[in-house]
Amino acid sequence: MNLSNSLSSEASAPEENGGRTTVACVILGLSFLVGAPGNLLVIWTIVRHVKQRSHTVVLILHLAVADLLVLITLPLWIYSLAFSWVFGQASCKAMVYVINACMYSSVFLITLMSVERFAAIRYPFASAVWRRKEALDKFLLVIWAAAFLLSIPVILTQVLDGDSGEEQCLYREYTSGGQEAVFLLLETLVGYMMPLCILVICYSCLCSRIAQMTFKSKRKSTCLIASVVVVFTLCWTPHHVVNILSLIYLVVKDPHPEVAEHLEGASETMTFIAGALVFISSTVNPMLYVFAARSFRGSLRETGIQKLFQHISSTSPGEMTKELSYMSKRQLGSHTNSSQIEIQPREQMNSSLNIQEKGSS
Template identity: 70%
Template sequence: LNAMASDGPDVGIVVPCVILGLSFLFGAPGNLLVIWTIVRHVKRRSHTVLLILHLAVADLLVLITLPLWIYSLAHSWVFGEPACKAIVFLINTCMYSSVFLITLMSVERFLARKKALDRLLVFLWIAAFIFSIPVILTQIVDEEKGLENCLYRQYQSDTQELVFVLLETFVGYILPFSILVICYGCLCSKITKMTFKFKQKSTILIASVVIVFAICWTPHHIGNILSLISIAVEKSYPEQAASLKNASSMMTFIAGAMVFIGSTVNPILYMFAARSFRTSLQETGIQKLLQHISSMSPGEGNREVSFVSKRQSNQTNSSMCKQVCRVAVQPC
């Protein structure tokens, strides 16, 4: 981002700062609202709502780093290399956790049941931390045109770059989204058969979260893929490899902005979905949306069916008893 500052203050500083500032202004309070609503008002949380809670936490952790990025964009990275490594490590951890959470959310809704979700969530976050370790080994503070920035990684060899980048792209993008495509491909065929209109809405809401995440993180992984291709063709086509590396470096700027935008959009999606529930639930607000999603969980549905079946059974028994009583009091 600092490299862009030489092109002029309007393009290089003002516009990116405004974008990042708006992301922080809307995204941080929005995710805080989601977290506060779930913790304070949703007492019986379904698996989906619990996953939304963790996703909001991951998005909030990404967004709270924005003031540092805005300052470094306007001036220079003055926080040192350890802080650079720590912050990028945090963002990468949240990237992995977000894609794992969204994948788990989709699988949970497709399979209609999940056990030991708390243990699975702990494992998910631990895996996100582990897969983010390469960032600590490679992230550097680089000086360009007299300004320091925290945007680039330095690899010890082409093999190290190949392994780290391939791992990030496969684990953080290709594998999870392959699962998502399969799950939602199967789920789409069932949406039209659902009898509950609002179950369709909650399903579409989660699908929207998936689509937004895909759009916002695709530039980052496109840059990774360009980097991988440049490594593969570097010996045979050095000029083309250099062009691909430059393109990958330019993707860093686009990808960085999209990451923060992605963390901002989710609470906006929830709020728009909450408005669509107003007429049926006769109340406004994200609180009713999240309570509704909890009520539409498979376990809640089973309990409701059991209650209805029991009530119908009691009504049937009561009706039979009344008929017996009538017969008993009639004279022969």
């Protein structure tokens, strides 16, 4: 989430700066050209063509909005890296704050998507209550509020630095080593370690179930979200490794200056890669949706991605009945007597299934 640390390596050694700045501008430019239209396509498709949206599709919509808000700032960063930051310190703080908040929200949305898939597949009856639209709205409000609150340290520490006329909005200035350690720990624990642990637990529990699912839309959406989680892990791990190296540096710089020097060099080298991957993470998700939509391409009137979101949002009673056949009697027994289900008339079963479908969509 620390955008400044992700890009600040560009401001070191002047001889190295030219090549690194060129590479950074190319990466950011490609991310903007690919990611911004891709996320716009996702938003337009869901808003325009998907009327009844499942929880998964709503979360994808919010994720696309968060990614788009990050990507539309890239032209300003490209100009800043190529020349200097000419927009003032207030706009520097405001833009980095919004970007950090959007990146926090992306992490939380991906985590909620995974938890929602886990609950929908493993405990469909228990999850029916909270999967109503009102419950989802509350979760989304909490996610966005938490993201903006957790980004407040950016306002306190973001500064412009450099000679007059060549200032860069790339630096965080801390009042003490303790303050830096607290902010880095907060970012890494809340923005990476905790979500990653939840993701690993959810998909470890679902691993054996995904291959068995006969409910096509559930299988498709679960595999899609799993790929989003993999991309999240690959893109964000280097950034937080840099944070951890920075924390170790703060601890060992006084008693072991030689070790601290090596850590600082490794951190500066990784920072360049980490900064690029952070922005690439906001670019890749729309491409995953398009790739997943390939098997849903149908008539000329409907694009593949449109059919994907519509299919994820739709659930037929027949498919739900097949999916329920994989649930153990023990799972069903915690919510409904299994013997009653066996003797329940087909009409009553279909009626209860229809009610659950409405709640999940």
